[in-house]
Amino acid sequence: MTTRTASRPMGDIMTDIDLPIIEMAAPMAGFPAHRQFVLVRLNDEGLLYAFTSVQDPSLRFLVAPPEPFFPDYAPEIDNEALAALNNQDPDRVLVMVVITAGTEETTANLMAPIIVDRDTRRAMQVILQGSKMPVRAVMRRNY
Template sequence: MKLATKYQGEIEISQDQVIHFSSGIPGFPEEKEFVLLPFLEDMPYFILQSVLTTELAFVVVDPYPFFPEYQYKLTEAQVESLKIEKQEDVGTFVILTLKEPFADSTANLKGPLVINVEEKLGKQLILNDSTYETKHLLFNSLKEEESKC
């Protein structure tokens, strides 16, 4: 099927690429279907593009290369609703806020996106009982790691 996207124009996707968020995403409860698209070739960034709304697209990234100590815990109900059977089926992404200069961009570690890549089911968690924030400097963590070496 054809999909009009915010950043990549009109593209062809298949139905099996669609990820279902049964509760939508906080702030966008009516947005229940998204596709995960590569953003830049050979880069770790992706676009979580709404199937319903062309202008709704989030730049996301796997947090672990930037925040190796990052962790969260799923409840039994969340594991069940996402139909997770193996840890390998789980993809974790965080939404970025892009800034100018790019080095000032931030990651929302308080609201990770958890996706069962096998079942194409997703949920955005809200980590209320954590020290994570919605605006962690993305590249500050890499600089800190490099300075430890």
């Protein structure tokens, strides 16, 4: 497994951590030069992460697993996307939604999740064709 030493802010100091590199099978729209990312946990509960570019650590996307916020969210990932990840077991796919934090409300893009194969560490953002999933679903934590 490939790892990279990345710097992460911890309060007022920067801490070096080793994180597995996630290789994009296809670049995210608008970011063709960014093919390698690391996933940095932002809170102890594991609810928020920074999907951070290895090429430019200032490029990060706030992401979260959908289950705590959208327990019924079950995107159908097509076989072509799974093949691009070299996926052998669809149950080994990590799904993350991209979050937009706002002053009034925080939303998640349920139409275009990022999927990561847990074994190959290959990822891609998929657009759920034919889905009526919202691009800006209001996030509320479900317990």
